[in-house]
Amino acid sequence: MSMFSPRLSLIMLGVLALTACNKAAETNKTAASAPAAAADGSTVKIGSANPLTGPFAHWGRDADNGVKLAVEEANAENITLDGKKVKFEVVSEDDQADPKVATQVAQRFVDQKVAGVIGHLTSGAAIPASRLYSDAGIPMIAGSVTSPKFTEQGYKNTFRIIANDVQQGQALAKFAVSGLKAKNVAIIDDRTTYGQGLADDFAKSVEAAGAKVVKHEFTTNSATDFMAILTSIKGAKPDLVFYGGMDAQAGPMVKQMRKLGLNAAFMGADGVNTAEFAKLGGKDAEGSYASSAGAPKESMPGFASFNEKFKKRFNAEIQAYAPYTYDATRVMIDAMKRAGSANPAKYLPELSKTQLQGVTGKIAFDAKGDIQNGTVALYQLKAGKWVSVDAPAAKPTASAAK
Incomplete structure (x- = not known):
């Protein structure tokens, strides 16, 4: 004789059936949300x-x-x-x-x-x-x-x-010294892996080409006020200011340079070679130079x-x-x-x-x-547009590639 009444047995069967349905529904939900790769x-x-x-x-x-x-x-x-x-x-x-x-x-x-x-x-x-x-x-x-x-x-x-960046630094430095005839160069970098490494490579190449680094200042990739370091740089009377960093800082930086009466040429690398830099720098950015780690578009x-x-x-x-x-x-x-x-x-x-x-x-x-055979191109900002410059060292050797 069973220990459960027929009515109780029916209730338990219902509970078991409901549990099974819930598990099946959960399984189907999981399968439906899984990426297609998991299925086929x-x-x-x-x-x-x-x-x-x-x-x-x-x-x-x-x-x-x-x-x-x-x-x-x-x-x-x-x-x-x-x-x-x-x-x-x-x-x-x-x-x-x-x-x-x-x-x-x-x-x-x-x-x-x-x-x-x-x-x-x-x-x-x-x-x-x-x-x-x-x-x-x-x-x-x-x-x-x-x-x-x-x-x-x-x-x-x-x-x-x-x-x-070794290739970019070499090409930019050669153009600065041989093309722009810069003798005294000031450098600013944003202390990022990109900016610092680029600035260091540029500094080595500038000095190897016969110019002098008269100042090397530092900022961050979130800074907006550069007046203090630019004032320090102005006292060194550079022919050219090089910035190792991105356009978000380079635009305000060049505006503040001109406000201080610092009329040295401004140069950056591929982080500056953008329409955004031209927009942020406005008329003060005109005549700036930058590179591109690749051929001209x-x-x-x-x-x-x-x-x-x-x-x-x-x-x-x-x-x-x-x-x-x-x-x-x-x-x-x-x-x-x-x-x-x-x-x-x-x-x-x-x-x-x-x-x-x-x-x-x-x-x-x-x-x-x-x-292999990485190319570096150089540009100047003219009328708000980056225009390719026929520069020396536009195509570094393959052995310099990283």
């Missing part, structure tokens, strides 16, 4: 890491858009990898150009099992993040990182498709058509690095196609064999992962 392996995630908020957001959005355009075009090709048609998905993250945030972003990419990463935008963010990608075996291609340290770490998964083999596509897709002007992140993404997807797989372990060996004609030029890597 057809989604290939590519991480795009940039500052999407803060003072460098205009750079970051530009670089992120380059990745997105390349991925959209790849998806139109109906590419097959590992025996299946794949859809590429851009996973965009905001690293705020902050080293600590960048490592958090890198860990999220690792946890999401992205197939590769394009970025980070700045050297200060890219270098600490690169260790996590190396440990996880995830390939990383930078379209804007110029610090030599990036590829001097010995990681096999890091690549860049742009010239480095007008001489890039694929720039005209890329520029047209970019404007049509995003209704925006190219800031700086979109052509490079576009090419970096194409390089990564090309390696996957040659390997027949998006598995990092399978396509990573193909990256080092890259021979690709990109928007920015021919792309091939040296043993460290640096672009």
